[in-house]
Amino acid sequence: xxxxxxxxxxxxxxxxxxxxxxxxxxxxxxxxxxxxxxxxxxxxxxxxxxxxxxxxxxxxxxxxxxxxxxxxxxxxxxxxxxxxxxxxxxxxxxxxxxxxxxxxxxxxxxxxxxxxxxxxxxxxxxxxxxxxxxxxxxxxxxxxxxxxxxxxxxxxxxxxxxxxxxxxxxxxxxxxxxxxxxxxxxxxxxxxxxxxxxxxxxxxxxxxxxxxxxxxxxxxxxxxx
Numbered sequence: 001x002x003x004x005x006x007x008x009x010x011x012x013x014x015x016x017x018x019x020x021x022x023x024x025x026x027x028x029x030x031x032x033x034x035x036x037x038x039x040x041x042x043x044x045x046x047x048x049x050x051x052x053x054x055x056x057x058x059x060x061x062x063x064x065x066x067x068x069x070x071x072x073x074x075x076x077x078x079x080x081x082x083x084x085x086x087x088x089x090x091x092x093x094x095x096x097x098x099x100x101x102x103x104x105x106x107x108x109x110x111x112x113x114x115x116x117x118x119x120x121x122x123x124x125x126x127x128x129x130x131x132x133x134x135x136x137x138x139x140x141x142x143x144x145x146x147x148x149x150x151x152x153x154x155x156x157x158x159x160x161x162x163x164x165x166x167x168x169x170x171x172x173x174x175x176x177x178x179x180x181x182x183x184x185x186x187x188x189x190x191x192x193x194x195x196x197x198x199x200x201x202x203x204x205x206x207x208x209x210x211x212x213x214x215x216x217x218x219x220x221x222x223x224x225x
Contacts, residue, residue: 099184100183100184100186100187100204101204101212104187104202104203104204104215105203105204107201107202107203109201110200110201111200111201111218115218116201116203116218119158119203119216119218120203120206121206122205122206122207122208122209124158124216125158126158126159126160126209126216127151127156127157127158127159128147128151128156128159128160129159129160129161129162130143130144130147130159130160130161130162131162132144132161132162132163132164132182132186133162133163133164133182133213134164135182137181137182137185140163140182140185140186141185141189144161144186144189144190144195145189145194145195147159147161148190148195148198148199148217148219149194149195149198151219152198152219152220152222153222155221155222156219157218157219157221158216158217158218158219159216159217159219160205160209160210160214160215160216160217161186161190161214161215161217162210162213162214163182163183163186163213163214163215164182164183164213165180165183165212165213183212183213186215187202187215190202190215190217197220197225198219198220199217199218199219199220200218200219200220201216201217201218202215202216202217202218203215203216203218204216
């Protein structure tokens with residue numbers, strides 16, 4: 001092969017006609033695009049057209065739904081919560097304790113039954129008595145403790161405590177009380193310390209010993225509980 005360069009081939013007439021048609025159909029690029037070497041769209045291009053509204057009466061496409069967070073567990077949890085029940089209107093409740101004679105009559109008999117029957121019929125004479133009638137509550141309570149404690153120490157078994165049926169105007173002391181307060185309080189005092197360990201039985205007195213205004217107090221034997 002010789003050192004001289006190849007001889008350039010000349011285009012044929014058919015090739016020249018084809019190139020002329022291609023060059024005529026080509027469009028020149030903008031200058032900035034030719035310089036930058038990219039094909040970015042021009043900022044002067046018009047905005048893309050908005051989507052056309054659907055015709056009247058046509059069904060609209062369903063809106064996109066946001067997926068719920070764990071819907072099966074939420075549904076099961078809501079089913080386990082019971083519906084709140086309506087609460088009834090609160091009613092006024094008043095507990096009225098019965099008269100002392102009533103609950104003393106229902107109390108169990110702890111003493112000898114035959115002796116209890118004689119006492120209830122007024123056939124036993126009290127060995128000592130105290131009259132609290134006319135005293136205030138503050139005066140009557142310590143007086144009752146001294147009386148019962150002394151009778152028990154002397155070995156007496158049946159004593160009589162007179163309370164009266166209560167004055168119409170009640171206790172005139174610094175703290176007014178309702179009428180008959182001693183008749184209601186004395187049985188409670190006899191069933192509370194320090195007298196509860198000395199008293200065996202308490203019952204309403206027979207009519208010959210004061211009736212509903214007095215109480216039989218049957219004491220335990222000294223040294224027994």
